[in-house]
Every structure is written in structure tokens, then in C-alpha cells.
Amino acid sequence: MNFKKIATLLLAGSMALSLTAGCKKKEEGKEAPKAAGDTVKIGFMGALTGDVAMFGKPTLEGMKMAADEINAAGGVNGKKIEIVEADNRGDKQEGASVAQKLISRDNVVAILGDPTTGISKVVAPIAQKAGVVLLSAGATGPGLVEIGDYIFRNTLLDSVAIPACIDYFVNELKYKKVAVITSDNNDYSVGLSQTFRDAAKAKGVEIVADEKVKDGDKDFSAQVTNIKAKKPDVIFFSGYYTEGALIMKEARKQGIKANMFGGDGLFSPEFIKLGGEAVEGSMAALGFSPEQATPETAKFIEAFKKKFNGALPGLFDAQGYDGLMMIADAMKRAASNDPKVFKDALAKTKDFKGVSGTITIRANREPIKTPLCLLMVKGGQYALKAKVPVKMD
Numbered sequence: 537m538n539f540k541k542i543a544t545l546l547l548a549g550s551m552a553l554s555l556t557a558g559c560k561k562k563e564e565g566k567e568a569p570k571a572a573g574d575t576v577k578i579g580f581m582g583a584l585t586g587d588v589a590m591f592g593k594p595t596l597e598g599m600k601m602a603a604d605e606i607n608a609a610g611g612v613n614g615k616k617i618e619i620v621e622a623d624n625r626g627d628k629q630e631g632a633s634v635a636q637k638l639i640s641r642d643n644v645v646a647i648l649g650d651p652t653t654g655i656s657k658v659v660a661p662i663a664q665k666a667g668v669v670l671l672s673a674g675a676t677g678p679g680l681v682e683i684g685d686y687i688f689r690n691t692l693l694d695s696v697a698i699p700a701c702i703d704y705f706v707n708e709l710k711y712k713k714v715a716v717i718t719s720d721n722n723d724y725s726v727g728l729s730q731t732f733r734d735a736a737k738a739k740g741v742e743i744v745a746d747e748k749v750k751d752g753d754k755d756f757s758a759q760v761t762n763i764k765a766k767k768p769d770v771i772f773f774s775g776y777y778t779e780g781a782l783i784m785k786e787a788r789k790q791g792i793k794a795n796m797f798g799g800d801g802l803f804s805p806e807f808i809k810l811g812g813e814a815v816e817g818s819m820a821a822l823g824f825s826p827e828q829a830t831p832e833t834a835k836f837i838e839a840f841k842k843k844f845n846g847a848l849p850g851l852f853d854a855q856g857y858d859g860l861m862m863i864a865d866a867m868k869r870a871a872s873n874d875p876k877v878f879k880d881a882l883a884k885t886k887d888f889k890g891v892s893g894t895i896t897i898r899a900n901r902e903p904i905k906t907p908l909c910l911l912m913v914k915g916g917q918y919a920l921k922a923k924v925p926v927k928m929d
Contacts, residue, residue, distance in 0.1 A: 573615070574615060574616065575615055575616050575617070575618040576611075576612060576613075576615045576616070576617060576618065576645055576867075576873045577618045577619075577620050577642055577643060577644045577645060578599075578603075578617060578618070578619055578620070578644060578645065578646050578647070578648060578860065578863065579619075579620045579622060579635075579638035579639075579642060579644035579646070579647040579648070579649075580595070580596050580599055580619055580620065580621050580622060580647075580648055580649055581622060581624060581631065581634060581635065581638070581647045581648065581649030581650045581655075581659060581670075582595050582596060582623075582624065582649040582650050582651055583623065583624055583625055583626035583650075583652075584596070584621075584623040584625075585623055585625050586625040586626040586627070587626055587751070587752075587776070587778060588626040588651075588652060588776065589626070590777070590804040590805070590806050591651040591652065591674060591804075591852050592623075592624075592626075592649070592650075592651060592852075594849075594850055594851075594852035594853040594856065595648070595649055595651050595673050595674065595852045595853070595855065595856035595859075596619075596621065596856060597844075597853050597856065598673075598849070598852065598853040598854060598855065598856025598857035598858075598859075598860075599619055599648055599856045599857065599859070599860045600619060601836075601839065601840065601843065601853075601857050602617075602856070602857045602858075602859075602860035602861050602864070603617040603618075603619050603860060606860070606861075606864050612864045612867045612868060612873060613867060613868065613871060613872070613873055615873060617860070617864065620638060620642045620644055622634040622637065622638055624650065624655060626652070626655070627655075628654060628655055628658045631650060631655040631658050631659050632658050632659065632662060635647065635659045635662045635663065636662060639662070639663070639666045639668050640666075644668060645668065645669065645873055645874070645875045646668060646669040646670070646671065646863050646875060647659065647663055647668060647669070647670045647671070648671050648672075648673060648856065648859045648860055648863070649672060649673060649674075650672060650674070650675070651672065651673055651674025651675065651852055651855075652674060652675060652724055653672075653675040653676060653677035653680065653723050653724040653727065654722065654723035654724055656670070656672040656674075656675040656680055656689075657675075657679060657680055657683070657723065660680060660683040660684065660687045661683055661684070663684075663686055663687065664683055664684030664685075664686050664687060667686060667875055667876055668686060668875055669686050669687075669688065669863065669875045669878070669879050669882065670686060670687050670688065671688040671689060671690060671859050671862065671863060671882075672688070672689040672690075672691070672859075673689070673690055673691065673852065673855035673856050673858070673859040674689075674691055674800065674851075674852060674855060675689050675691065675724075676689075676691050676692065676693055676694045676697075676724070676728070676799060676800065677694060677723060677724050677727035677728060678694075678695065678727050678731070679727070681900065681901040681902055685879065685883070685901070686875065686879055687901070688882060688883075688897065688901055688903075689902075689903060690855060690858055690859050690862055690890070690892075690895055690903050690905070691800070691823055691855055691903065691905070692821075692822070692823030692893075692903075692905045692908060693902060693903070693905075694727065694728050694731045694799060695731055696904070696905075696908070696926050696927070697799070697821045697823075697908055697926070698728070698731050698732050698735045698799075698821070699735040699738070699739070699927075700908055700924045700925065700926045700927070701797070701821050701908075701910060701924060702732075702735050702736055702739045702741060703739065703924075704910065704922060704924045705741075705770065705797075706739055706740070706741060708922070709769075709770075710769075711741065711769040711770050712741065712742060712769060713741070713742045713743075713744045713766070713767070713768045713769050714736060714741055714742070714743055714744065714768050714769065714770050714771070714772050715743070715744060715745035715746075715747070715763040715766060715768040715770075715771045715772065715794070716729055716732060716733065716743055716745065716746045716747070716772050716774070717747045717748075717749060717759060717763075717771065717772070717773045717774070717775070717783065718746075718747070718748050718749070718774050718775070719748075719749055719750060719751045719774070719775035719776070719779060720748045720749070720750060721750045721751055722750075722751050722775055722776070724774070724775075724776075724799075724801060725751075725774040725775040725776075725801070726774075728774035728798075728799050728801075729772075729774040732772055732774065733746075744766035744767070744768050745762055745763045745766045745768065747759040747762060747763060749775070749779060749783070751775065751776065751778075751779060752779075753779060753782075754782060756779075756782060756783045756786045757786055757790075759783075760783065760786045760787050760790050760792065761790065763787070763792065764787075764790050764791070764792050768794050769794060770794050770795060770796070770797050771783070771784075771787065771792075771794050771795070771796045771797070772796075772797050772798065773796050773797075773798045773802070774798060774799065774801070775798070775801055776801040776802075777801060777802050777803070777804040777806050777807035777810070778806070778810065780796060780798060780801070780802050780807060780811070780815075780818070781806075781807050781808075781810035781811030781814070781815055782810070782811075783796070784796050784811050784814040784815045784818060785811060785812075785814040787814070788813075788814040795817035795818050795819065796815065796817075796818040796819070797818070797819045797820075797821075798818075798819075798820055798821075799820065799821055800820060800821070800822050800823075800851055801820075802818065802819075802820040803820045803822055803850065803851050803911065803918070804850075805850075807913075808913055808916055808917065808918075815913050816913055816914065816915075816916075817912060817913060817914075818912070818913045819910055819911065819912045819913075819921060820910075820911050820918075821908060821909075821910055821924075822851050822908075822909050822910075822911055823851070823855075823892055823893050823905045823907075823908065823909070824850075824851045824854045824855065824891075824892040824893060824909060825907075825909035825911060825920045825923075826848045826849060826850075827909075827919075827920040828893070828907065828909070830889070830891075832889050832890065832891050833854075833891050833892075835891075836849065836854065836857065836891035837849060840853065849891075851892065854890070854891045854892035855892050857890075857891055857892075858888075858890035858891055858892050858895065861888075861890065862882065862885060862888060862890070862895070863878075863882065865885070865888065866878045866879075866881040866882035866885065867881070869881040869884075882897065883897055883901055884897070885897040892905075893905045893906055893907060894906055906926060907923045907924075907926075908923065908924040908925075908926045909922075909923055909924075910922045910923075910924055
């Protein structure tokens with residue numbers, strides 16, 4: 537090699553060193569990005585836009601409150617919780633796509649959500665196959681946890697709540713006749729209606745009308761006309777708040793005095809906003825009420841009011857919070873953030889003192905949760921009608 541080439545190489549090396557030093561000086565004082573090992577990622581699965589965003593948004597709010605609390609106390613097993621948000625828009629296909637991204641791109645160890653039964657049942661096989669824990673903070677219908685040993689939920693089951701509510705209706709309110717309305721393109725509604733039919737039959741309650749609607753319908757005059765002729769004591773609607781409010785407006789228009797009863801799908805401020813006076817007296821069966829007198833609930837309510845300008849939390853805020861706290865608790869008990877390990881600890885959760893109630897995961901990974909709260913719309917807001925006893929078998 538001649539001297540000219542050697543000089544050229546030396547000059548290039550000197551420039552490279554100078555540029556590297558310059559870059560280092562330029563980056564001095566900046567915070568280095570956190571290594572992947574510093575955090576444990578939990579995915580949020582739910583709707584932030586669309587018709588069921590009133591379930592997804594509060595679930596995420598509750599998760600964020602829990603994450604802030606956990607991280608302020610030092611995290612889980614030395615790692616901070618990082619929530620990875622995703623909006624599935626209340627759509628099953630989008631839910632599947634979001635789940636794949638959370639798992640393959642974001643490397644989450646658990647997914648919290650979806651609050652709805654239909655999307656949860658779509659996402660569950662994806663999470664099970666990938667070995668990622670899925671905990672739904674809202675799905676109440678049948679056929680979810682059976683999908684696999686990574687699948688959980690922390691909500692009050694329809695199979696527990698509905699028979700207990702019917703007992704209350706028969707014994708306390710003296711209801712004997714009921715009209716059933718089902719959204720037949722909604723998995724949650726179809727399952728809940730069948731649970732209600734079975735329980736009503738067992739309790740001797742007569743179903744005098746059994747009508748079908750669809751999510752997104754606006755005109756319910758035909759169904760309400762049929763119900764009016766049967767003179768039910770109560771209208772059981774197994775769908776969501778939007779259609780529920782419109783059904784009750786039509787019912788009042790036609791002179792029906794009976795009130796509506798449903799599951800947590802009727803629990804939303806939008807139900808009252810859309811229905812106005814027509815939904816006064818309507819009832820929803822929930823595993824949470826802000827009027828619960830427990831230390832955990834009281835502390836949560838005060839923190840929520842402080843964070844959200846005096847607003848009271850609802851069911852999905854509380855269950856989103858509890859869901860993340862349950863996952864963190866399982867990680868701590870397992871001394872591991874690996875879902876293959878902490879799923880077994882999660883399955884052994886017993887008497888967990890959540891803000892939405894006391895939760896135990898039974899041998900079949902289904903939760904048993906107390907209390908059961910029957911909330912009624914009164915004076916334009918939800919109020920506790922009764923705490924209904926549930927069977928703990």
C-alpha cells in the first residue's frame with residue numbers, strides 16, 4: 537500500500553472518530569431510552585370509539601389508575617407497568633387484529649379486556665395459542681374461560697346474577713309475568729336472554745312475550761306493540777344501553793307502565809341521557825355500586841373523584857382497576873412476570889379484596905364475586921335499589 541493511500545485511510549478514521557465524539561456530545565444530557573427489561577407490558581383491549589366505547593373508555597381509565605398506583609409503589613417484581621392502548625372500535629375483526637399486534641409487535645404478557653363477551657370470545661383463542669393471559673373486565677356470557685387456561689375474567693357472571701335477581705323480583709317485587717327482548721346479532725344478548733329464560737322457568741315466572749331486535753335498530757314500534765298486549769310486570773332486555781333507551785321511549789309512548797331490567801349492558805350514563813324520563817325506574821344487575829361500604833371501594837372512589845373532577849366511578853372503571861391489580865397480585869405471588877408462570881397464581885386467586893367486590897377464581901377459572909347490586913335509575917342517575925344475596929357454590 538503506498539503512502540498516499542495510508543494517509544487517506546488515516547484521515548477517514550480521524551473524521552469518523554471526530555463525528556462519533558460529536559454525536560456523543562450532542563446526546564449528552566438526554567435520557568437514554570428504557571431497556572425493554574425495565575417494564576412489563578399489559579395490553580388494553582376495548583373500544584375507545586364506536587357504540588360500545590362507554591364500556592371501553594372507563595375500563596382503560598381504571599387500568600391507568602391501577603398502573604399509576606402500582607408504579608408509585610415500585611412496580612411489580614422490580615419492573616414498572618406499561619399499558620399499551622389499542623382501540624378495537626367494538627368490532628370483532630378489529631379485535632382479532634389488535635390482539636395479534638399487541639402480542640407479536642408489542643410483546644405484552646397479558647391483555648386486559650375486552651369488556652364485551654363477543655369480542656372476548658374472538659380474542660381468547662389468539663391469546664391462548666400465544667401463551668398470553670387474557671382477563672376480561674366485563675364479559676359475563678357463557679363459553680369464554682373454557683377456551684383455555686390463559687383465559688380469565690373478574691366480573692359477576694350472568695349465570696349467578698340472573699337467578700338471584702329473579703328471586704328478588706318474585707319475592708320482593710311480586711313480579712309474575714315478564715317480556716323478553718333479545719338483540720339477536722349480539723352474542724352477549726343472546727346468551728343473557730337464554731340464561732334469563734332458563735332461570736325464569738325454574739322460578740315459575742311466565743314469559744308472556746319473547747321479541748327479537750338487532751343492534752343498530754331505531755324503530756321498535758312493532759315489538760313494543762306486541763309486548764303491550766301481554767301486559768308484563770317487567771321488560772327484560774339483554775342488549776346494550778342505546779337500543780334499551782329507544783325501546784323504553786317507545787314503550788312509554790305506547791303507554792306501557794312496566795320498567796326495564798337488564799345486565800351491565802344497560803349501565804351507562806348514555807342510557808339515561810338517551811332515554812330521559814322514559815328510563816326512570818329501569819334496573820341493571822351489576823357487581824359494583826359506588827354505595828358499597830368497603831374500605832377498598834371508599835378509597836378508590838375518593839381517588840377517582842380527585843382525578844376526574846368529582847365524578848363517581850362506574851362498574852367498568854372499577855373492574856378495569858381490579859383487573860390490573862389482580863394480574864399484578866398474581867405476578868407478585870408467583871415472583872414472575874412470565875405468563876406461563878403467573879397464570880397459575882391468577883387461577884388460585886382467593887378472596888381478593890377488589891374495589892368492585894370480593895373476587896375468588898374457582899377451579900374452572902370462573903369468578904365468584906360479591907356483592908350483587910341492583911341499580912335503579914332514579915332522578916336521572918343510578919342509585920342502589922338492593923344488594924341481592926347470591927349463592928356461593
